[in-house]
Each structure stands twice: as structure tokens, then as C-alpha cells.
Amino acid sequence: MLSKADNELLCRVGPGAPAGEVFRRFWNPVMLAEDLPSPGCQPVRLRILGEQLVAFRDNTGRLGLLEEWCLHRRVSLALGRVEDDGIRCLYHGWKFGLDGTVHETPNTKDVRVRQRLRARAYQAREAGGLIWAYMGPADKEPPFPKWRFLSIPRENLKVVRLDSGSNYMQVLEGGADTSHVGILHSDFARPGWMDGQFNVNTDEENPAALATAELAPELDVEDTEFGFHYAAIRALPPEGGKAMHNIRIVPIVMPSTRIIPARALQTVLFEVPIDDENTRTISVGYRTDGAGFDMSRYEELRGRTNPMLVDFVNRRYIGTWENRFGQDRSAMKDNWSGIPGVVMEDLAMSMSPGPIVDRSTEHLVGADAAIVRARRQLLDSVRRLQAGQDPIGVRADLAGVMACDENLPVDSRWQELAPGHHARQE
Ligand code: FES
Ligand SMILES: [Fe+2]
Known part of the structure; x- marks a missing residue:
């Protein structure tokens, strides 16, 4: 048996939950490569470790994994336009790079908005027919596992x-x-x-x-x-x-x-x-x-x-x-x-x-x-x-x-x- 407290500790995996933090220190497979079959294909909504994400391949085939909700007014980026080096929100056109930088904010002339903000972005890699994600701190990233x-x-x-x-x-x-x-x-x-x-x-x-x-x-x-x-x-x-x-x-x-x-x-x-x-x-x-x-x-x-x-x-x-x-x-x-x-x-x-x-x-x-x-x-x-x-x-x-x-x-x-x-x- 396990105490109720340890059971909670073991089972909760969202951001900040102790077992969730353990998972975030590993490269984990999160989807199949065939779910994103080609450059510029339809983005995929993805929920992993209690976080709502959007996965996509930009028009050059590189993988992006971002928080699903647009930084501006939180609509889903999964409906967005995939471009050469990122994804653009349909609503007001804010454009996000693969690393979460905000490239453009066409509905405001204030450049400080994009300089100040950054979308949550995770590293993603393809291997063995799978797409893998690392969702932990950058300075703790382990070597990619050699399965x-x-x-x-x-x-x-x-x-x-x-x-x-x-x-x-x-x-x-x-x-x-x-x-x-x-x-x-x-x-x-x-x-x-x-x-x-x-x-x-x-x-x-x-x-x-x-x-x-x-x-x-x-x-x-x-x-x-x-x-x-x-x-x-x-x-x-x-x-x-x-x-x-x-x-x-x-x-x-x-x-x-x-x-x-x-x-x-x-x-x-x-x-x-x-x-x-x-x-x-x-x-x-x-x-x-x-x-x-x-x-x-x-x-x-x-x-x-x-x-x-x-x-x-x-x-x-x-x-x-x-x-x-x-x-x-x-x-x-x-x-x-x-x-x-x-x-x-x-x-x-x-x-x-x-x-x-x-x-x-x-x-x-x-x-x-x-x-x-x-x-x-x-x-x-x-x-x-x-x-x-x-x-x-x-x-x-x-x-x-x-x-x-x-x-x-x-x-x-x-x-x-x-x-x-x-x-x-x-
Ligand atoms: S909600 Fe995305 S640009 Fe406005
Ligand atoms: Fe079994």
C-alpha cells in the first residue's frame, strides 16, 4: 500500500507538481511523426503533462512545439497559418517563431510588446517514427536517449x-x-x-x-x-x-x-x-x-x-x-x-x-x-x-x-x- 500523500505525489503531473517535474527532466515521446506528415501540414493540438500545446512543422519541415494559446488574447494557434519560420495567429496576426519569440504584432505599432513577450516553447525532435519533447529547464537537458x-x-x-x-x-x-x-x-x-x-x-x-x-x-x-x-x-x-x-x-x-x-x-x-x-x-x-x-x-x-x-x-x-x-x-x-x-x-x-x-x-x-x-x-x-x-x-x-x-x-x-x-x- 501507499499513503494517500505519497499516492498524490506519485500521480500528479501538471506544471509544478513534483512527479511532473521528474517527467520534465527526460526526453519523452509525445506523438507519432506521421501525425505531422509534411512541411506546413495541419497543426496538432497536444496535451502533455497537463499543458495544452500545439505541435506543427513549419514550411521548411522544422518542428515547433508551443503553448497552444496565443499570447495576445489566448485563442488557439492550432487554427493559425503555418509559415516558413513559425506560426501566425489567425485573429490579429501575431507571429511566433519556433523558439517562442514574437516576430510580428501587426495590430500594434508598439514594438516593445513583441520585445517584452515570449511564448512558452519546448524543444522537439523526430526519431524512430516518433516526435519527442523536452519540457524541462534548458540547463538540465539530458543527452538524447539512445534507445x-x-x-x-x-x-x-x-x-x-x-x-x-x-x-x-x-x-x-x-x-x-x-x-x-x-x-x-x-x-x-x-x-x-x-x-x-x-x-x-x-x-x-x-x-x-x-x-x-x-x-x-x-x-x-x-x-x-x-x-x-x-x-x-x-x-x-x-x-x-x-x-x-x-x-x-x-x-x-x-x-x-x-x-x-x-x-x-x-x-x-x-x-x-x-x-x-x-x-x-x-x-x-x-x-x-x-x-x-x-x-x-x-x-x-x-x-x-x-x-x-x-x-x-x-x-x-x-x-x-x-x-x-x-x-x-x-x-x-x-x-x-x-x-x-x-x-x-x-x-x-x-x-x-x-x-x-x-x-x-x-x-x-x-x-x-x-x-x-x-x-x-x-x-x-x-x-x-x-x-x-x-x-x-x-x-x-x-x-x-x-x-x-x-x-x-x-x-x-x-x-x-x-x-x-x-x-x-x-
Ligand atoms: S489572439 Fe492571437 S493575435 Fe490576437
Ligand atoms: Fe497484460
């Missing part, structure tokens, strides 16, 4: 975003929680669960395909430079007389990213707070060998192709209590959840308690160790920031950070499967 997927050919990356209506921590905790995989996702993890059989799902691109029927994995959690990682250790039948374990290593990268393994695939999931009660999940899938894969099947498996639960125009999850998150109870005769698709199952769980869950009344068990660590490293980062230090992981080298799902003899160290992860020394 491994940035070296995979763009056409072999499946990049998706989906917004949903709960606090980022609820979605992150669902992802950090390995013990639900064999239960909530029973149809994928344990085909044959109905008649007590365990048939391994041999789909090497399916993250919910477990190698074992073990429902109570042992968790080993360790702090690393980027945050922490854990191994979920599940018993396997012996192989050639050797006792074996199945090891699933999940890295939790500060502030709110995890990597989920399938045998041949990695899925990097960023939980980016839109505000306290909404989260933008940005997911990047790629094969470990860098090759292409069947991306429509990838989406179908996750249930993101279902128009009942996804608004494809706004890329928003529309499951609510009104439609019972798409649950079909009659299907539950031979389907565990009655909810179609792994991600749809996950989102129903994270949204069912409401946008901000009361963690002071929960009852945690050993299988929740990773969740406890995820909360602690964010709260530790809040305290470090308040003491004038950097948050955990802000300068970590991410190039070798990977998830894994492999079988290992019981006398081997699981850390050998993650040579790119370095233990944190403090």
Missing part, C-alpha cells in the same frame, strides 16, 4: 499510440506486473486452461505466450542505471535431466517505460501522462533480429483493431463502464476474460477502478515487488529533485537495454541474459 530501436530500420518498427482515461501509474503498474499474464491473458498464456491442460503457445511474437503454467513466479528485482529490472522466474519441467527455469526479464526505464518480451520480439511501452487522469501509451514493437514481421497480426492480437473499443481517428481507447469495456459475458464459457485482445484486457483492468486508484487500501503480495519498486524509484526521484539532484536514470545509456524470455538451467545467473544492464552503484 536500441532507433537503430532498427523504420519500416521494421511498429509504432502505435493509444490514449486512455486513467493515471499513467495505473497503466504502468499493469505493465510491470508479470503475475497477471498467466491469468488475465489465459487464452494466450495457457491455451488449454479450461480443461486443466497446459499447451505451450509456440507463437514467438506473442508477449503473452508463456513457456510454463506457473502462476506464482518468483520475482528478483534489481536497481540499474536506467531504473530497475526484474526477472520473473518460473519453474519448467527438467530438460535432459537438468533442472530449468523460464526467465522473463523486464526493464523498467525511468520515468515510466517498460520493455515487454516475446521470444523474438520486443515491445517498448512509454506511458506518457496527458494529465493526471489520462495517459498516452506509445508503443514501439520490433523483432530482436531487426527483421520485418506481420504488423496487422500484431495489432489484432492486442485487440487494437476493434472499432467498439478504439476510436481510430483520435487513437483513443473508448472502453468505459458504459460498454463494460467490451466484455461479452456469454463468451466467457470458453474465453477467460470475455474481452477481445491483450491490450484491451489490460486497459479494462487499469480503467475499472476509476482514473486515480486509492493505493492506501490495497493488499500487496510478493508478486507485486516490481510495482513497489516502480513507485519507489519515482518517489525517490521526486526527493532527489527536491534536494537539487538529478532524477534516477536521466543520463543512462539505453543502447543495450532489452527484455528477454528464455529458459536457463537453475544454477545460472539470470543477469547473464541482460549484459547491457548495469547495476546502479550508490
Whole structure:
């Protein structure tokens, strides 16, 4: 459990909120590059960390990220005219550069107005099919993170975003929680669960395909430079007389990213707070060998192709209590959840308690160790920031950070499967 005060500290992310300040010290992905497809295209309204922003590409293709409301009389710049080196408000023609400088104020002859004012502007960059933003103090900007997927050919990356209506921590905790995989996702993890059989799902691109029927994995959690990682250790039948374990290593990268393994695939999931009660999940899938894969099947498996639960125009999850998150109870005769698709199952769980869950009344068990660590490293980062230090992981080298799902003899160290992860020394 978590005290009510710590729960507040963890969940509030707007300007000035302590956890919000932690997020602002990182480069976070905020949208897909395809949302701004070409120079001079339609600007996009964007809400991130409780701030209302407008993102655009000027006529030369450079990215701009400004506060949405015009400095003059606060109308939306998203309706404005995109020009060669900035955006111009439709109303009275004030023009703003990419860095927020006011270039022109045609409805006044007083030049001091534009000299005195500056719009709130953030740095934006494009990489890996995503647009990333740095929203923190200029003198604290960390190096741009070297995620491994940035070296995979763009056409072999499946990049998706989906917004949903709960606090980022609820979605992150669902992802950090390995013990639900064999239960909530029973149809994928344990085909044959109905008649007590365990048939391994041999789909090497399916993250919910477990190698074992073990429902109570042992968790080993360790702090690393980027945050922490854990191994979920599940018993396997012996192989050639050797006792074996199945090891699933999940890295939790500060502030709110995890990597989920399938045998041949990695899925990097960023939980980016839109505000306290909404989260933008940005997911990047790629094969470990860098090759292409069947991306429509990838989406179908996750249930993101279902128009009942996804608004494809706004890329928003529309499951609510009104439609019972798409649950079909009659299907539950031979389907565990009655909810179609792994991600749809996950989102129903994270949204069912409401946008901000009361963690002071929960009852945690050993299988929740990773969740406890995820909360602690964010709260530790809040305290470090308040003491004038950097948050955990802000300068970590991410190039070798990977998830894994492999079988290992019981006398081997699981850390050998993650040579790119370095233990944190403090
Ligand atoms: S409101 Fe934007 S120029 Fe007047
Ligand atoms: Fe899940």
C-alpha cells in the first residue's frame, strides 16, 4: 500500500507538481511523426503533462512545439497559418517563431510588446517514427536517449499510440506486473486452461505466450542505471535431466517505460501522462533480429483493431463502464476474460477502478515487488529533485537495454541474459 500523500505525489503531473517535474527532466515521446506528415501540414493540438500545446512543422519541415494559446488574447494557434519560420495567429496576426519569440504584432505599432513577450516553447525532435519533447529547464537537458530501436530500420518498427482515461501509474503498474499474464491473458498464456491442460503457445511474437503454467513466479528485482529490472522466474519441467527455469526479464526505464518480451520480439511501452487522469501509451514493437514481421497480426492480437473499443481517428481507447469495456459475458464459457485482445484486457483492468486508484487500501503480495519498486524509484526521484539532484536514470545509456524470455538451467545467473544492464552503484 501507499499513503494517500505519497499516492498524490506519485500521480500528479501538471506544471509544478513534483512527479511532473521528474517527467520534465527526460526526453519523452509525445506523438507519432506521421501525425505531422509534411512541411506546413495541419497543426496538432497536444496535451502533455497537463499543458495544452500545439505541435506543427513549419514550411521548411522544422518542428515547433508551443503553448497552444496565443499570447495576445489566448485563442488557439492550432487554427493559425503555418509559415516558413513559425506560426501566425489567425485573429490579429501575431507571429511566433519556433523558439517562442514574437516576430510580428501587426495590430500594434508598439514594438516593445513583441520585445517584452515570449511564448512558452519546448524543444522537439523526430526519431524512430516518433516526435519527442523536452519540457524541462534548458540547463538540465539530458543527452538524447539512445534507445536500441532507433537503430532498427523504420519500416521494421511498429509504432502505435493509444490514449486512455486513467493515471499513467495505473497503466504502468499493469505493465510491470508479470503475475497477471498467466491469468488475465489465459487464452494466450495457457491455451488449454479450461480443461486443466497446459499447451505451450509456440507463437514467438506473442508477449503473452508463456513457456510454463506457473502462476506464482518468483520475482528478483534489481536497481540499474536506467531504473530497475526484474526477472520473473518460473519453474519448467527438467530438460535432459537438468533442472530449468523460464526467465522473463523486464526493464523498467525511468520515468515510466517498460520493455515487454516475446521470444523474438520486443515491445517498448512509454506511458506518457496527458494529465493526471489520462495517459498516452506509445508503443514501439520490433523483432530482436531487426527483421520485418506481420504488423496487422500484431495489432489484432492486442485487440487494437476493434472499432467498439478504439476510436481510430483520435487513437483513443473508448472502453468505459458504459460498454463494460467490451466484455461479452456469454463468451466467457470458453474465453477467460470475455474481452477481445491483450491490450484491451489490460486497459479494462487499469480503467475499472476509476482514473486515480486509492493505493492506501490495497493488499500487496510478493508478486507485486516490481510495482513497489516502480513507485519507489519515482518517489525517490521526486526527493532527489527536491534536494537539487538529478532524477534516477536521466543520463543512462539505453543502447543495450532489452527484455528477454528464455529458459536457463537453475544454477545460472539470470543477469547473464541482460549484459547491457548495469547495476546502479550508490
Ligand atoms: S489572439 Fe492571437 S493575435 Fe490576437
Ligand atoms: Fe497484460
